[in-house]
Amino acid sequence: MTRLECLRAIYEDIQDCAVVTIMGATSAELHSLGHRPNFFYLTHAMGLASSIGLGLALCQPSRRVVVLDGDGSVLMNLGGLSTLARYGPRNMVEIIFDNESLLSVGGFPTATATGTDLAACARGAGIDNTVTARNADDFVSAVRAALAGEKLACIVAKVEAVGPAGYIVDTHMLEDRFMFARAMRQPPQNGGKMP
Amino acid sequence: MPVSEAHSRVVYDALRASGVKVVSALPETWLVHLIRMAEDDPNMILVRLAKEEEGVGVSMGAHFAGVRSALLMQNHGFLQAINGIVSGAMLYHMPLLLMISDRGHLGEKDPWQTEGGRYTRRVLDALGIVHDELRNPDEVAVKVDRAMTLAQSSLSPVALLMTRSLMWEEPPPPPAGPPPAAGLAAPRAAGERPGGSGA
Numbered sequence: 001m002t003r004l005e006c007l008r009a010i011y012e013d014i015q016d017c018a019v020v021t022i023m024g025a026t027s028a029e030l031h032s033l034g035h036r037p038n039f040f041y042l043t044h045a046m047g048l049a050s051s052i053g054l055g056l057a058l059c060q061p062s063r064r065v066v067v068l069d070g071d072g073s074v075l076m077n078l079g080g081l082s083t084l085a086r087y088g089p090r091n092m093v094e095i096i097f098d099n100e101s102l103l104s105v106g107g108f109p110t111a112t113a114t115g116t117d118l119a120a121c122a123r124g125a126g127i128d129n130t131v132t133a134r135n136a137d138d139f140v141s142a143v144r145a146a147l148a149g150e151k152l153a154c155i156v157a158k159v160e161a162v163g164p165a166g167y168i169v170d171t172h173m174l175e176d177r178f179m180f181a182r183a184m185r186q187p188p189q190n191g192g193k194m195p
Numbered sequence: 196m197p198v199s200e201a202h203s204r205v206v207y208d209a210l211r212a213s214g215v216k217v218v219s220a221l222p223e224t225w226l227v228h229l230i231r232m233a234e235d236d237p238n239m240i241l242v243r244l245a246k247e248e249e250g251v252g253v254s255m256g257a258h259f260a261g262v263r264s265a266l267l268m269q270n271h272g273f274l275q276a277i278n279g280i281v282s283g284a285m286l287y288h289m290p291l292l293l294m295i296s297d298r299g300h301l302g303e304k305d306p307w308q309t310e311g312g313r314y315t316r317r318v319l320d321a322l323g324i325v326h327d328e329l330r331n332p333d334e335v336a337v338k339v340d341r342a343m344t345l346a347q348s349s350l351s352p353v354a355l356l357m358t359r360s361l362m363w364e365e366p367p368p369p370p371a372g373p374p375p376a377a378g379l380a381a382p383r384a385a386g387e388r389p390g391g392s393g394a
Contacts, residue, residue: 048252055256079245
């Protein structure tokens with residue numbers, strides 16, 4: 001499965017959540033499916049997407065927060081998984097697209113290509129509610145279960161190392177940043193709201 | 196422990212008064228009272244980190260949520276967090292209040308702390324981060340409030356260095372010897388900075 005297929009399949013489920021993505025292919029693909037003010041694309045600051053999600057989730061417990069992370073980014077902040085587990089925000093879903101490579105910079109293999117299991121890392125860090133999805137059906141089911149639940153969830157999606165032709169999106173990063181901040185001042189709607 | 200609990204309380208109360216609702220921290224000796232105060236405060240969200248750089252992300256998330264935060268870190272923790280500060284907070288124009296314990300400066304007995312003390316201010320300057328020192332409990336409230344105000348208005352990191360003069364309770368001085376010769380005591384006292392010698 002590809003990350004784009006996964007994103008397309010869950011777009012409607014996550015469209016009202018606060019979504020924080022990592023840079024590169026993930027942000028470009030989500031953006032290509034339709035930008036929303038409640039989507040924030042973290043350019044640079046590799047590893048910190050889950051930390052931003054944690055800060056947001058702890059401060060706004062009534063809003064669902066979805067982080068779209070990647071293997072390279074998570075490997076840069078493995079300790080962040082332990083912090084996430086420690087506070088276990090029930091309104092947060094950490095999705096890790098694992099394509100076993102640093103695709104944006106030429107496809108060099110990450111450590112998940114040589115045996116590191118990020119789901120095991122997450123579970124070992126203390127996020128019990130962790131699953132690995134290897135096909136689109138399992139992925140969508142896992143995301144829907146996580147969004148219906150009230151427990152911190154981690155979903156590791158094993159995806160092909162393919163991405164878009166380019167990573168440029170037509171909104172400037174600062175425009176996104178202020179748009180997202182403004183969106184977070186509004187009360188969450190529909191599926192973005194915790195029960 | 197000679198870390199001042201009373202002055203830690205002054206710093207903690209100043210953070211609360213400036214609207215801080217989230218504190219991220221990685222423990223170090225000078226920060227233990229502050230972290231316990233945050234832990235005991237039902238109105239404070241304390242995020243204990245594995246590594247200081249995470250705290251930049253937590254503060255960014257808090258800012259998005261409209262909540263004020265502060266990072267408690269040793270100066271080595273500041274050095275650790277620099278990529279997050281530059282490529283997260285500065286790139287995205289995010290307010291950060293960095294409360295940095297000023298280890299490795301005058302009076303430091305631990306050899307392993309001394310390198311960080313040598314470079315902290317210069318690194319802050321190189322990054323263009325406005326910084327000031329907290330030396331005296333009387334200046335804490337106003338400086339914390341002003342640092343928070345500047346961080347929020349400039350959407351930038353601002354650092355306050357919590358010095359030994361503020362954070363450390365020195366053991367009582369040795370018994371007084373003979374009084375100093377007339378003429379020596381006054382100039383020496385006049386050369387001291389408020390809050391003590393920093394030793």
